[in-house]
Amino acid sequence: MGVFAVILVAHLAALYWPRVDIVGPVTWSDKVGHVLLFLAPTVAGLLAGVRPAYLVALLALHAPVSELLQHYLLPHRSGDAWDAVADLGGVVLGVTSVVVGRALRR
Secondary structure, eight states, rough: OOOEEEEEEEHHHHHSSSBOOOOSSSOOHHHHHHHHHHHHHHHHHHHHOOOOOHHHHHHHHHHHHHHHHHHHTTOOOOOOHEEEHHHHHHHHHHHHHHHHHHHHHH
């Protein structure tokens, strides 16, 4: 559970840091970052024993909400619908990797 807590704190810090300076054009790497930001807490939470329905529902809801909060409450950040899609992809990839990993170990 400790690893999950650390990953969750890092996840929230990355999403709600007041200012993120990106040098140069935003590329596909930004979307990969968003996938990883939601994949990590999904995998860590499932492996820590958090109830899957609660974890997935919370993270899936948090994806679009975080973009709205960035857009409306953080003056140096902007929300992006495609970031929310990448976030949701991270949740799906996280669940899939845990399910497949558990099936392969059997």
